[in-house]
Amino acid sequence: MLDIEFGNLQEPEYGRREALNSLRTNIQFSGSGLQTLLFTSCQPNEGKSTISFELAYSMATNGKKTVFVDADLRKSVTINRYKITNQRKRIGGLSHYLSMQATLDDVLCHTNVENMDIILSGPYTPNPTALFNEPAFDVLLQTLRKLYDYVIIDTPPLGAVIDAAVIAPKCDGAILVLEANMTNSRAAISVKKQLELVGSNILGVVLNKVPVRSSGYYYQYYGEYK
Ligand SMILES: Nc1ncnc2c1ncn2[C@@H]1O[C@H](COP(=O)(O)OP(=O)(O)OP(=O)(O)O)[C@@H](O)[C@H]1O
Ligand SMILES: [Mg+2]
Known part of the structure; x- marks a missing residue:
């Protein structure tokens, strides 16, 4: 039985889809040990x-068992953006699990996308950074590694809060998302250094919102950033 359903899933247009495919294949060909992947930005x-x-x-749609972990405990958009409807009576999130108010089983949700499960962020807590230092977070990552091919972790921007730097060294790789014509190189280098300092394996950069002539924006993936 499904736990939650995405009411709003739109197939990205051609340019975006191509860029996304190249991001996916780059990751898949970057090594078999790369399972837990963190996304952050400046x-x-x-x-x-x-x-x-x-x-x-x-x-997930390419047959890989995947879990999306919403680790933005401060400003999560997942429920509203994807119009998530809840088919369980009560559903918890990461903040419940990390503060020992729920088990993994309580917060791990199957979705209406085959092979794609999700852990929602849960309600705002006073000190999210401290929660990521809890042993429960390490246990979570170890367990998810065994259950899934890929664990994709969304975090807040590193230029604003430190959460991603706490999570990154626990992951196999970090990917930096940079908005074209928005983030300057100094800010990007500073975030890169911050990640290196904590021992994170930076896999690369996604240059996002690259203006294209005909249809708005798309993103590009740059393999090597180091
Ligand atoms: N490639 C793109 N083309 C057009 N719009 C985009 C693209 N990527 C993201 N957006 C839009 O930009 C806005 C911000 O995106 P998103 O919420 O993913 O950013 P974020 O980095 O997670 O933000 P936050 O730091 O608040 O968590 C959203 O309205 C989203 O739809
Ligand atoms: Mg976000």
């Missing part, structure tokens, strides 16, 4: 949540 609004969710969807 500033708010650069497109982390969009890209990480669409990547999880793309992995």
